[in-house]
Every structure is written in structure tokens, then in C-alpha cells.
Amino acid sequence: MIQKNMEYCKEEINKKAEYCLGCKVKMCTKGCPLGNDITQFIAYVKEKKYEQAYHILCNTSVLSPICGRICPHKSQCEGACVRGIKGDPVCIGELEAYVGDMGIEKQYQIPKFSEEKKEKRIAVIGGGPAGLTAAAWLIRNGYEVTIYEKYDKLGGILRHGIPEFRLEKEILDKQIQKIIDLGIKVQYQKSLGKDYVLEALEKEYDAIFLGIGANISAKMGIEGEELQGVYGGNELLEYKLPIEYIGKKVVVIGGGNVAMDTARTIKRLGAKEVNIVYRRAEKQMPAERKEIEAAKQEGIQFLFQTNVIKVIGANKVEKVECIKTELVKKEGEAREVPVDIIGSNFIMDTDYVVMAVGSKPEEGIVHSLGLELTSKGNIKIDENYRTSRKKVFAGGDICGVKATVAWASRSGREAARAIMQFLEEGKSN
Ligand SMILES: Cc1cc2nc3c(=O)[nH]c(=O)nc-3n(C[C@H](O)[C@H](O)[C@H](O)COP(=O)(O)OP(=O)(O)OC[C@H]3O[C@@H](n4cnc5c(N)ncnc54)[C@H](O)[C@@H]3O)c2cc1C
Structure with a gap:
């Protein structure tokens, strides 16, 4: 839904824009993969010059309403915001989405860079x-x-x-x-x-x-992966496979966007229990903090520092065998590596297993x-x-x-x- 009640929102949005310091050294721009001129577009929002703000964003992006909503802002622009050093960063994503939505609502044009027709x-x-x-x-x-x-x-x-x-x-x-x-x-x-x-x-x-x-789910290469009831997260979302989740138990393996989106989708489709199993610590999860919090609020359970080592079942999935892990510093590795704790194995009942451990x-x-x-x-x-x-x-x-x-x-x-x-x-x- 386009941000309804834009006039009401405007007051809120302008308050959020005013919080931006308009730094000369634009750390936020450095944090943005697209290099959006963030302080400049926010400066226009402060002046309520939304079309100009829109054109600043169009200099570097054509996806503002989308990036404003789903970019991992905390590890990109907002993560680099100077305001964030002592408090909360500027809500850059929200401001970008607002201006992007304005572009749609008010039919602002995406400017051309050249009117000359090239014969290519x-x-x-x-x-x-x-x-x-x-x-x-x-x-x-x-x-x-x-x-x-x-x-x-x-x-x-x-x-x-x-x-x-x-x-x-x-x-x-x-x-x-x-x-x-x-x-x-x-x-x-x-x-x-x-x-x-x-x-x-x-x-x-x-x-x-x-x-x-x-967008093909990577496999884990574990025993039982070929059993009926084991799915790739990417495929589940892309092809919307007609699976009956109501009252079922589901194990989702992984810690990124695909794991979070499949788990939350499956829970909304009526699954009784959804467990996300992730072999590293919570703070190492690649998914955005807000997604993890939202998943928790929706009743999804997390098993951190836990690895699935085997899928068990006669023809179809019945259980998974898991093992706890400890994080160990290893030479040459930028971050701690999860290592299985011998003897910590345990079994979990489940109806489906979803692999969300990478895409290829x-x-x-x-x-x-x-x-x-x-x-x-x-x-x-x-x-x-x-x-x-x-x-x-x-x-x-x-x-x-x-x-x-x-x-x-x-x-x-x-x-x-x-x-x-x-x-x-x-x-x-
Ligand atoms: C579930 C999920 C959640 C994600 N969440 C986020 C998020 O919150 N934030 C974020 O920043 N990133 C997220 N990502 C990552 C992000 O979506 C991708 O990095 C991005 O979409 C990649 O863009 P792309 O254009 O390279 O590929 P794609 O988005 O995969 O687009 C490829 C296009 O090519 C088409 N195509 C494929 N094969 C052919 C063919 N043979 N012939 C013609 N056309 C073909 C496809 O249909 C598709 O339209 C997520 C990814 C997934 C899977």
C-alpha cells in the first residue's frame, strides 16, 4: 500500500529529516552501495521540496521506494550515519521510501540524462x-x-x-x-x-x-537431504509450492534473508511450530536485526549455535538430528568458526525441512x-x-x-x- 495519508505523514517525515545533521563528510553516502547523495535529498525533504529530493535520488538509483523498504540499512547507510555513534541513526530508509512513494503518487518523472537518440x-x-x-x-x-x-x-x-x-x-x-x-x-x-x-x-x-x-538453493550435502519433505527456501518462495502447513512442524536451516522470509511465510500459512536452526551465534546472523525481532514476535523459535547433521525418515521427513556448536577462533578466518561439540547431539521431530543455507x-x-x-x-x-x-x-x-x-x-x-x-x-x- 502506498504510504496512505501522506499529508499526515509529512509532519512525521519532516521531523525525521530535521534530525539529519547534513554532514559535510557524507559517511551515509559512503555506506550506500549506490552512493545516493543522502544528506542532499534529506536537505530537500527538510524544505518540503520533494520533487527535487526525488531527482537527487534518481541521479544514482531507480529503485528508491524498494531500497527504502528492504535494504539492510543498518549495515549500509544507517550503519554509517554519524548520528548513530551516540544514539539512533537517521531513518534514511524510511525517508527514501517516502520520497520514492511521492515519485509514484505525484508521478514525478525519472529524468533522462540525454535527449539524443543513439543508434545502438x-x-x-x-x-x-x-x-x-x-x-x-x-x-x-x-x-x-x-x-x-x-x-x-x-x-x-x-x-x-x-x-x-x-x-x-x-x-x-x-x-x-x-x-x-x-x-x-x-x-x-x-x-x-x-x-x-x-x-x-x-x-x-x-x-x-x-x-x-x-536463485537456486544450495544443498548441505547431509544424509537424508533427498527425502520427501525437504525443500529449498528459494524454490519454496519462487514457485509457491502447494504445501499444507496447517498444524505442521517445520525446521528452517540458515540465518539470512531466505531463512527469515521462508520461516515467516510458513508461519503465516498456519504452521504450528517453526524452528530456525543456525550454526553460528545470534549476533552473527546475516539477516537484519528488525527481521529477526519480527520473526521472534511472530512466534518463530531460534536454535542458535546448532547444526543439522542428518534428516531422518522412512520415505518422508520425520526428524532431524542436530548437534550444538561452539565458536572457535581460527587462524586466517575473519570471524569465529562454529565447531560441533561432540556428544551434544539431539533429535527434533519435524514434518518439513527447509534449506536456506545459500543461493547459487x-x-x-x-x-x-x-x-x-x-x-x-x-x-x-x-x-x-x-x-x-x-x-x-x-x-x-x-x-x-x-x-x-x-x-x-x-x-x-x-x-x-x-x-x-x-x-x-x-x-x-
Ligand atoms: C528470499 C530472499 C529475500 C531477500 N531479501 C533481501 C532484502 O531484504 N534486502 C536486500 O537488499 N536483498 C535481499 N535479497 C537479495 C536480493 O533480492 C538479490 O540480491 C537481488 O534480487 C539480485 O538481483 P538480480 O537482478 O541479480 O537477480 P534476480 O532478482 O534474481 O533477477 C533475475 C531475473 O532474471 C530472470 N531470469 C532468470 N533466468 C532467466 C533466463 N534464463 N532468461 C530470462 N530471464 C531469466 C528472473 O526471472 C528474474 O526476473 C533477498 C533474496 C532472497 C532470495
């Missing part, structure tokens, strides 16, 4: 944060862009992963429409590797950006592309986001960049800049 065509494969941002940057600079997306809607994980209770589809749809309205063409339900191949696009387009994400690219597709890969199976890019093929650039989760929306978006924007440079250089040859 670029294909963007994948319409998640990386692809949407790359496409927006290219079209704002006058290039012709077509997005090829395997689904009938754009958004990537924003649509097929992050649940409605964290990111409203109404906001997502409206922001995506705003981006498409810049003049981007979209080919829906066109899957790379199935409906067309890279070589064909290379012949048709001057450059290609690949942003197909990495879809092997079949990345291997079929004929591109050089990293040792982790991601698409290898150089410092200019270029793959091993001259015309093909890539960004976002498929390249193994830090898996957050803002980092994926940044890589789309920077890859677009690299593509433009490549196309401009090509003109003079």
Missing part, C-alpha cells in the same frame, strides 16, 4: 534489480533497450522471493511501470537457453547485459552460455563488468556480487556505463 541497441536478459537498473541507465542515456524476461512480470526476487509483508506488490508494480515507461521494450516469457541463445542475441544487438540472478546460479543455464565461470560457478566478469565474450556484460547475483538489491542495482548501473563506453569506443574504430 542493447538486450538486457533478466528483469530483476540488476537488469532493471541497467536498462534504465541505458535508456536514460538515449540507447534502445529490450528486456528479455522468463516470467510474465518483471522484478526478479523482488517479486518471486521477498514476501508481500515486506515489499508490497502494488509499490513494486508501480515502480517497475515507471521504469518501463522510460521507453524500454519488454519481451516477456522469453527464457535464455530455452527460447533463444546468446549467439543469436549477439548478432541482433550491439551489446548484451546478463542479469539472470542466482542455475547450473544448466550458466554452463550452456559458453562464458568463463568463477570457481563458485558464477559468471566471471572483469572490472568493467565484461564477461569472456566481447559484447556480453553481466551483473547482480549471477556474478556473485554481494547479494543485496542495492549491490545488484549498482552493478547494473555500472555495467550500463561500461557498455556505453564500449559502444562509444566502437564508433571511432
Whole structure:
């Protein structure tokens, strides 16, 4: 729901903006993966000049209503806010979401960078944060862009992963429409590797950006993982598998966004008991503090410093065997490492097990592309986001960049800049 009652909100928002010190050295901007000029947009909010605030954000981002809601602010902009040293940081996320929502409500335009039409065509494969941002940057600079997306809607994980209770589809749809309205063409339900191949696009387009994400759940490699009733968290959220949770017990393994979102979704779908099992300490959880607190309030239980070592059942899951861990300092490791405590094993009854221990690219597709890969199976890019093929650039989760929306978006924007440079250089040859 768009922030209702914006006039009422305005007073609150302005109070929050006034709290910003407007520092000369912008630590918040340094903390933002997109490099948003945070003090400047907040300065405009203080003056109630919302359209100007919106344009400042548009200089670096096209995802403000989304980033304002779901970025891990405490480890990015707000974590770097000088106000946070002695007290609470400025609510940067909330302010950004407010201005982003204003952009939707009041139909502020995302400004173009150039009115000159360039005679070059670029294909963007994948319409998640990386692809949407790359496409927006290219079209704002006058290039012709077509997005090829395997689904009938754009958004990537924003649509097929992050649940409605964290990111409203109404906001997502409206922001995506705003981006498409810049003049981007979209080919829906066109899957790379199935409906067309890279070589064909290379012949048709001057450059290609690949942003197909990495939304396959990693496996743990433990006994019983193949049993019926064991699912990957990414797949559960993406495909909304028709599973009956009412009255069931569920164990979710992991400590990041996927673990938190699956656990909270499953609880809302009626599960009797949801246990998140995480092998490290609570303070080491990659999920945002507010997500952990929300999960606790919703009745989800946490077993910290606990590892699942075996899934047990005749045909389907019946139990899991767990072991307690202790955290040990190890040479060469940046943080303490969990080590199993011998003899601390215990058994838990459960109906389902959800693996949320990491995400990886879809092997079949990345291997079929004929591109050089990293040792982790991601698409290898150089410092200019270029793959091993001259015309093909890539960004976002498929390249193994830090898996957050803002980092994926940044890589789309920077890859677009690299593509433009490549196309401009090509003109003079
Ligand atoms: C459950 C979950 C919760 C998360 N929560 C947060 C959060 O709160 N905050 C945060 O910052 N980050 C979060 N993340 C991470 C963030 O969503 C990702 O880092 C980001 O979406 C990556 O963007 P991307 O564009 O690289 O890939 P994606 O978002 O995965 O988009 C890839 C796009 O490519 C399309 N595609 C895939 N294969 C093909 C093909 N063969 N042909 C054509 N199109 C294709 C897909 O349909 C999709 O539209 C979360 C991730 C998950 C899984």
C-alpha cells in the first residue's frame, strides 16, 4: 500500500529529516552501495521540496521506494550515519521510501540524462534489480533497450522471493511501470537457453547485459537431504509450492534473508511450530536485526549455535538430528568458526525441512552460455563488468556480487556505463 495519508505523514517525515545533521563528510553516502547523495535529498525533504529530493535520488538509483523498504540499512547507510555513534541513526530508509512513494503518487518523472537518440541497441536478459537498473541507465542515456524476461512480470526476487509483508506488490508494480515507461521494450516469457541463445542475441544487438540472478538453493550435502519433505527456501518462495502447513512442524536451516522470509511465510500459512536452526551465534546472523525481532514476535523459535547433521525418515521427513556448536577462533578466518561439540547431539521431530543455507546460479543455464565461470560457478566478469565474450556484460547475483538489491542495482548501473563506453569506443574504430 502506498504510504496512505501522506499529508499526515509529512509532519512525521519532516521531523525525521530535521534530525539529519547534513554532514559535510557524507559517511551515509559512503555506506550506500549506490552512493545516493543522502544528506542532499534529506536537505530537500527538510524544505518540503520533494520533487527535487526525488531527482537527487534518481541521479544514482531507480529503485528508491524498494531500497527504502528492504535494504539492510543498518549495515549500509544507517550503519554509517554519524548520528548513530551516540544514539539512533537517521531513518534514511524510511525517508527514501517516502520520497520514492511521492515519485509514484505525484508521478514525478525519472529524468533522462540525454535527449539524443543513439543508434545502438542493447538486450538486457533478466528483469530483476540488476537488469532493471541497467536498462534504465541505458535508456536514460538515449540507447534502445529490450528486456528479455522468463516470467510474465518483471522484478526478479523482488517479486518471486521477498514476501508481500515486506515489499508490497502494488509499490513494486508501480515502480517497475515507471521504469518501463522510460521507453524500454519488454519481451516477456522469453527464457535464455530455452527460447533463444546468446549467439543469436549477439548478432541482433550491439551489446548484451546478463542479469539472470542466482536463485537456486544450495544443498548441505547431509544424509537424508533427498527425502520427501525437504525443500529449498528459494524454490519454496519462487514457485509457491502447494504445501499444507496447517498444524505442521517445520525446521528452517540458515540465518539470512531466505531463512527469515521462508520461516515467516510458513508461519503465516498456519504452521504450528517453526524452528530456525543456525550454526553460528545470534549476533552473527546475516539477516537484519528488525527481521529477526519480527520473526521472534511472530512466534518463530531460534536454535542458535546448532547444526543439522542428518534428516531422518522412512520415505518422508520425520526428524532431524542436530548437534550444538561452539565458536572457535581460527587462524586466517575473519570471524569465529562454529565447531560441533561432540556428544551434544539431539533429535527434533519435524514434518518439513527447509534449506536456506545459500543461493547459487542455475547450473544448466550458466554452463550452456559458453562464458568463463568463477570457481563458485558464477559468471566471471572483469572490472568493467565484461564477461569472456566481447559484447556480453553481466551483473547482480549471477556474478556473485554481494547479494543485496542495492549491490545488484549498482552493478547494473555500472555495467550500463561500461557498455556505453564500449559502444562509444566502437564508433571511432
Ligand atoms: C528470499 C530472499 C529475500 C531477500 N531479501 C533481501 C532484502 O531484504 N534486502 C536486500 O537488499 N536483498 C535481499 N535479497 C537479495 C536480493 O533480492 C538479490 O540480491 C537481488 O534480487 C539480485 O538481483 P538480480 O537482478 O541479480 O537477480 P534476480 O532478482 O534474481 O533477477 C533475475 C531475473 O532474471 C530472470 N531470469 C532468470 N533466468 C532467466 C533466463 N534464463 N532468461 C530470462 N530471464 C531469466 C528472473 O526471472 C528474474 O526476473 C533477498 C533474496 C532472497 C532470495
